[in-house]
Amino acid sequence: MTTVIPTATDAIPSATAGWSLPSRTPAQVLTAARRIVVKVGSSLVTNEGRGLDESAIGQWARQLGVLARGGREVVMVSSGAIAEGMKRLGWLSRPKELHELQAAAAVGQMGLAQMWETKLRQQGLGSAQVLLTHADLADRERYLNARSTLLTLLAHGVVPVINENDTVVTDEIKFGDNDTLGALVANLIEADLLVILTDQRGLYTADPRKQPDAAFVQVARAGDPALEAMAGGAGSRVGTGGMITKILAAKRAAGSGASTVIAWGREPDVLPRLVAGEPIGTCLVADSTKQQARKQWMADHLQLRGAVTVDAGAVAKLLHEGKSLLPIGMTAVDGDFQRGDVIAVRAPDGREIARGLANYAAAEARLLCRRPSSEIERLLGYAAEPEMIHRDNLVVTAR
Ligand SMILES: Nc1ncnc2c1ncn2[C@@H]1O[C@H](COP(=O)(O)OP(=O)(O)O)[C@@H](O)[C@H]1O
């Protein structure tokens, strides 16, 4: 193993270095994390391109097992398909042509998925391969479908192992790096924490490969612009994004209330120690909580595509019990919205009480008014979800 852990200067106080401290401490954020996305980079997964690092993958799988048995939901975003594919194809340098990169990814992904499956199974964990493209998350309907699938896997105790669907993406739709993909997945499933495991201890005030005396950043506010100036590009032969994509991923994850830790992937027991509250690596704390972030997101969607009116019973369930909106409580549907659009929920007197993402289009919702969820399949010919708006996708706007 050639990874060098730089002996950079110890952490320096943020006040003197120009970045601000967050309102919550890393320990508070880490111990409260229930749903966690862990991203591990190509250089670690493939031992800097030498081939899948079986023992390292085994170690992370073991740690995921500890987290899962402790009641945490875990999602793995694993890079390494292209690096492993190159190794299997005997290519010594990274090809420039997109179709060659895609071919390498197709070859490498086989081994990557197989290795994760084997190692997670040894921990008694089921696993599922999920390959995503940007288009899957940009399209509202596919976004909701991807979300439902991932949440269903988590509900069944299965660990989704995610990578970009490299073989079908084109330049325009590429996430480009799995740090961004990790953040988008954190947004998608409203994770509490994104852990980015890499070949450095975390963020330094400059790339430690170039400036060995750079200082270590222990904690900062996710999205603080001062961080972007410190972060450089990839350091290893096989990594793609470098530190800048990790900093931007933390900013993006914070958009849905998830904090981010950037840590060395070979730190012993890094994951269990983190969730026990130990401040390992760089902790980039999100300013707002998940609920605040969701509210903000809904508030930003000023253009409501429609509305449903609900009866007094449903008003009480939404306002006082934090429940989902079921079709049986709906009395009328206005507008022409699609699945995934933000719609208003109105009380019988017409007052808006909540907003949320519709699971069914307006035409379907009209058929579902006052009907029990058990009839959805008979009425529509299929059933996406039993709720019209799931409580996770709903914010109360009036009390
Ligand atoms: N400010 C910085 N602090 C730490 N690492 C940095 C910084 N700027 C650039 N880097 C580089 O980013 C690299 C990690 O990113 P990358 O090579 O893409 O890894 P991964 O495969 O884990 O995503 C480090 O090896 C380091 O050389």
Ligand SMILES: N[C@@H](CCC(=O)OP(=O)(O)O)C(=O)O
């Ligand atoms: N989807 C690509 C990963 C690209 C990538 O972001 O790599 P890295 O910067 O090492 O996380 C692969 O599996 O090779």
